[in-house]
Amino acid sequence: MASDKPSSKALNTDPKRPSDHFDAPVTEVTNPRLGLVGYLRFFWRQLTSMRTALFLLLLVAFAAVPGSLVPQQTSDPNGVIQYKADNPGWSKVLDFLGVFNTYSSVWFSAIYILLFISLIGCIIPRTMHHIAALRTPPPKTPARLDRLPGYLRTEDATVDDEDVADGVGAARDLLRGSGYRVRVFDGQSASAERGYLRETGNLLFHIALVGILVAVGFGGGFIWTGQKVIPVGQSFANTLSDYDSISPGRWFSPDSLEPYRLTVTKFVPVYERKNLNAYGEAIDYTAYVRASVPGQKTTNETIKVNSPLRIGDTDVYLLSNGVAPVVTVRNPAGKVVYTQPIPFLPQDANLTSEGVIKVPDGLAKQIGMLGFFYPTECSPSTCAAAPVSVDPSFTNPVLTLQVYTGDLGLNSGKPVNAYSLDTDKLKLLAGFGSKTPGLTLRPGQTVKLPDGLGTIELDKVIRYVGLDIHHDPTQFWVLSFAVLVFLGLVTGLFIPRRRVWIKAVRRGGKVHYEYAGLARGEDPRLDDAVAEIARKHSQLLGLNMKP
Amino acid sequence: MIPVHAAVSQATLVNDSLVAIYSAMFIYALAFIFFTYDLAKRMSEARQLAAAPIAEAVSVKRAGQLQATTAVLERPSGPPPPGFEVAASRPKRSLSARLGMIFTVMAWLLHVGGTVFRGLAAGRVPWANMFEFTLTATAIIIGVFLIIQFWQDLQFLGAYVTGFVLVFLGVATTNFYVDVIPLPPALQSYWLVVHVFVASLGTGFYGLGAGLSVVQLVQARREARGLGAVRAVPTAEKLEALAYRLIVVGFVFWTFTLIAGSIWAEHAWGRYWGWDTKEVWTFIVWVIFAGYIHARATRGWRGSRSATLAIIGFSAVLFNFTIVNLYFHGLHSYSGL
Ligand code: HEM
Numbered sequence: 001m002a003s004d005k006p007s008s009k010a011l012n013t014d015p016k017r018p019s020d021h022f023d024a025p026v027t028e029v030t031n032p033r034l035g036l037v038g039y040l041r042f043f044w045r046q047l048t049s050m051r052t053a054l055f056l057l058l059l060v061a062f063a064a065v066p067g068s069l070v071p072q073q074t075s076d077p078n079g080v081i082q083y084k085a086d087n088p089g090w091s092k093v094l095d096f097l098g099v100f101n102t103y104s105s106v107w108f109s110a111i112y113i114l115l116f117i118s119l120i121g122c123i124i125p126r127t128m129h130h131i132a133a134l135r136t137p138p139p140k141t142p143a144r145l146d147r148l149p150g151y152l153r154t155e156d157a158t159v160d161d162e163d164v165a166d167g168v169g170a171a172r173d174l175l176r177g178s179g180y181r182v183r184v185f186d187g188q189s190a191s192a193e194r195g196y197l198r199e200t201g202n203l204l205f206h207i208a209l210v211g212i213l214v215a216v217g218f219g220g221g222f223i224w225t226g227q228k229v230i231p232v233g234q235s236f237a238n239t240l241s242d243y244d245s246i247s248p249g250r251w252f253s254p255d256s257l258e259p260y261r262l263t264v265t266k267f268v269p270v271y272e273r274k275n276l277n278a279y280g281e282a283i284d285y286t287a288y289v290r291a292s293v294p295g296q297k298t299t300n301e302t303i304k305v306n307s308p309l310r311i312g313d314t315d316v317y318l319l320s321n322g323v324a325p326v327v328t329v330r331n332p333a334g335k336v337v338y339t340q341p342i343p344f345l346p347q348d349a350n351l352t353s354e355g356v357i358k359v360p361d362g363l364a365k366q367i368g369m370l371g372f373f374y375p376t377e378c379s380p381s382t383c384a385a386a387p388v389s390v391d392p393s394f395t396n397p398v399l400t401l402q403v404y405t406g407d408l409g410l411n412s413g414k415p416v417n418a419y420s421l422d423t424d425k426l427k428l429l430a431g432f433g434s435k436t437p438g439l440t441l442r443p444g445q446t447v448k449l450p451d452g453l454g455t456i457e458l459d460k461v462i463r464y465v466g467l468d469i470h471h472d473p474t475q476f477w478v479l480s481f482a483v484l485v486f487l488g489l490v491t492g493l494f495i496p497r498r499r500v501w502i503k504a505v506r507r508g509g510k511v512h513y514e515y516a517g518l519a520r521g522e523d524p525r526l527d528d529a530v531a532e533i534a535r536k537h538s539q540l541l542g543l544n545m546k547p
Numbered sequence: 548m549i550p551v552h553a554a555v556s557q558a559t560l561v562n563d564s565l566v567a568i569y570s571a572m573f574i575y576a577l578a579f580i581f582f583t584y585d586l587a588k589r590m591s592e593a594r595q596l597a598a599a600p601i602a603e604a605v606s607v608k609r610a611g612q613l614q615a616t617t618a619v620l621e622r623p624s625g626p627p628p629p630g631f632e633v634a635a636s637r638p639k640r641s642l643s644a645r646l647g648m649i650f651t652v653m654a655w656l657l658h659v660g661g662t663v664f665r666g667l668a669a670g671r672v673p674w675a676n677m678f679e680f681t682l683t684a685t686a687i688i689i690g691v692f693l694i695i696q697f698w699q700d701l702q703f704l705g706a707y708v709t710g711f712v713l714v715f716l717g718v719a720t721t722n723f724y725v726d727v728i729p730l731p732p733a734l735q736s737y738w739l740v741v742h743v744f745v746a747s748l749g750t751g752f753y754g755l756g757a758g759l760s761v762v763q764l765v766q767a768r769r770e771a772r773g774l775g776a777v778r779a780v781p782t783a784e785k786l787e788a789l790a791y792r793l794i795v796v797g798f799v800f801w802t803f804t805l806i807a808g809s810i811w812a813e814h815a816w817g818r819y820w821g822w823d824t825k826e827v828w829t830f831i832v833w834v835i836f837a838g839y840i841h842a843r844a845t846r847g848w849r850g851s852r853s854a855t856l857a858i859i860g861f862s863a864v865l866f867n868f869t870i871v872n873l874y875f876h877g878l879h880s881y882s883g884l
Contacts, residue, residue: 051847058856225817285732479819486799486806
């Protein structure tokens with residue numbers, strides 16, 4: 001690798017940098033050659049300059065701001081609806097600009113795509129240059145070292161040529177031992193360079209950034225996410241029809257779903273009971289499930305917040321939970337026309353929950369009921385007249401119902417939100433605002449429906465879990481590239497790249513050794529490093545340093 | 548049933564923690580006063596020196612405090628004549644600066660003690676809500692500031708650092724204070740320990756780097772106007788190099804925070820990145836500092852321009868921590884308020 005003959009190849013081993021890099025030699029400003037090629041080259045050089053990279057980086061930061069001020073369709077769809085209702089005029093402008101979808105908008109994409117084109121245009125020549133530099137021995141020792149950083153010298157000594165050769169040989173071995181790549185010139189000096197890894201790290205960092213972008217951009221189409229609410233005791237089969245909702249990626253195919261089945265056997269919430277400052281606050285949720293994958297033994301698993309279940313190419317997350325009253329509706333003849341658990345949506349930390357019961361068939365009229373469930377209803381003597389829940393456990397559970405009748409819209413074939421009841425077109429039969437009071441039920445109780453329609457019984461109240469089921473093949477790649485980004489960053493920033501020279505200088509029959517270094521990039525410890533090498537080398541030769 | 552002794556000892560610890568923090572604040576205030584006095588004195592000296600001939604501006608031999616390796620600070624910019632570095636040394640610290648340092652160390656010990664008590668009271672790491680995070684992050688800022696003293700004299704930053712920490716501790720104890728309560732399920736993860744702690748480390752380094760950048764801007768203006776440099780404050784160029792070194796460390800921590808946060812988000816919310824407001828701002832901060840690093844490598848952007856970027860970057864960190872936490876809503880509603 002190192003040779004005594006000066007290399008004919010005059011490759012500079014410095015990392016290649018855009019021409020407006022701080023360390024790049026100042027070249028004369030030349031006007032671009034006329035003609036298409038000249039303009040293209042000029043344009044490309046502009047695009048891949050440090051200045052452009054900096055500008056685009058700052059532009060990305062700036063462009064990311066609006067999306068944090070305005071709710072986003074992807075992360076907060078209800079917020080968007082609310083925002084549009086609150087600011088009807090202004091939100092038209094925002095909608096036009098795509099601000100509700102900032103991070104997939106044309107303008108945001110344009111900025112980061114330009115940035116990455118610039119990045120790639122920057123990486124390619126640098127990588128090629130670096131590969132060549134890795135195979136190039138260190139450059140010639142400068143004629144004079146005394147103007148260079150870290151300069152030190154030994155005292156003059158009377159030694160012969162052989163000693164000088166030995167001294168330079170010792171210098172070479174010492175530098176090699178310290179991780180330098182060394183080349184000896186004319187037997188008089190050793191030129192050494194280390195820290196090629198700095199540029200390698202920097203390139204790795206930038207390349208891995210491209211990797212993340214490609215993984216997200218290309219793999220994104222394979223991601224799909226689905227939601228399913230499962231009352232305790234019921235099962236879910238991983239088939240398209242069994243999902244409550246699913247958002248498929250571009251390349252989603254229902255056939256790719258692995259046919260596993262999950263049965264929720266138990267759900268255990270834990271509420272704080274010791275700390276009075278947080279009495280009744282939820283501190284733990286555990287869903288117990290039985291998982292069966294075709295061809296494998298059924299296993300018992302748990303799913304917790306922060307601890308998803310990985311099964312059949314999907315990740316199953318416990319993202320919500322709530323209560324589901326189980327009601328049975330009978331017609332006047334006592335025949336059961338409706339019986340099932342109905343998941344209610346939690347409204348507060350004490351699990352006050354709201355839900356809708358729709359009974360389209362079996363009674364004289366279609367009825368819809370708007371229900372509130374209070375797990376621990378505060379007794380009217382201590383609380384206000386309106387019912388409230390004061391604790392999330394089922395200590396004093398009560399279900400209240402308002403009863404409506406009319407066309408529930410379930411037969412029109414259009415999808416209907418199971419959690420809402422459009423009461424505008426319905427007639428109120430019982431509850432606040434009508435002559436008949438609303439229904440109040442405790443578990444095990446049965447009450448009559450208004451207008452002699454039949455009876456309703458609250459069998460019991462169970463819990464349900466809301467699962468999010470995701471398939472995301474990009475995770476592995478994104479994480480791997482992120483690790484590379486981090487490793488590249490640390491090596492690129494903290495490994496010093498430097499040159500060090502040790503040179504025998506003859507003057508008037510005497511010889512002394514000179515030491516100096518040169519930093520290539522940030523290197524706060526250069527002087528110390530040169531001093532350390534000088535100390536070792538002079539000690540090895542038994543010479544004193546000149547003060 | 549509430550185990551009475553447990554509740555009592557927790558209340559005592561919470562109380563001890565607050566007493567320690569309030570005492571620390573009092574002593575930080577003293578340190579701040581001394582540091583400010585010292586700065587003011589040096590500024591007026593510099594003014595006089597600028598008016599008088601410079602003959603006297605040679606450094607005074609240090610009287611054996613701390614390390615001597617920081618001699619580099621004093622020399623003029625550009626490569627020094629050979630052998631010059633060894634001769635230069637840093638000027639003696641004034642009495643007020645020394646008192647400022649001593650009070651800072653005392654206050655810091657109380658500060659760390661108070662933070663540890665808070666953690667003991669809660670039975671977990673003391674950085675799970677804004678109040679606790681402020682305690683920890685400010686303790687880290689001071690800790691880094693003190694540790695750097697062994698290697699680089701930063702006393703001229705004392706007023707900035709103690710003033711900053713004092714303000715934040717004040718806001719934390721009056722506006723962010725929350726009782727010790729258990730963690731909600733989403734926060735129960737070892738990623739809380741790692742992700743948030745590294746974020747506070749990053750914040751500490753960024754904060755000091757931004758402070759140096761502020762001093763750098765002041766120094767650069769004085770240098771440009773030919774005013775005397777403030778004594779014992781390095782040249783703008785040295786300040787820039789120092790700020791860069793701190794910010795780069797901060798950037799590494801921030802990058803780690805971003806990656807660790809994504810992994811945690813995947814566990815807790817089912818996706819590693821969702822452009823949640825807090826995620827957006829962490830990203831913005833990261834990009835601004837990447838811009839800063841590039842600016843330092845771009846011709847025409849070194850010096851005051853890159854310093855301004857560092858200050859903007861740290862302002863974004865503060866914005867992310869205060870405004871975003873309190874007024875923007877998203878999944879990261881961990882302020883506890
Ligand atoms: C996706 C956008 C980019 C990001 C986030 C980014 C980030 C960074 C970071 C953090 C560093 C310091 C890391 C290290 O030294 O290992 C760095 C250095 C560097 N980047 Fe980028 N970069 C981006 C795009 C670019 C582009 C487009 C160019 C080319 C024009 C470029 C050229 C450089 C160069 C030459 C350095 C070395 C600076 C020096 O000499 O100190 N980067 N970049």
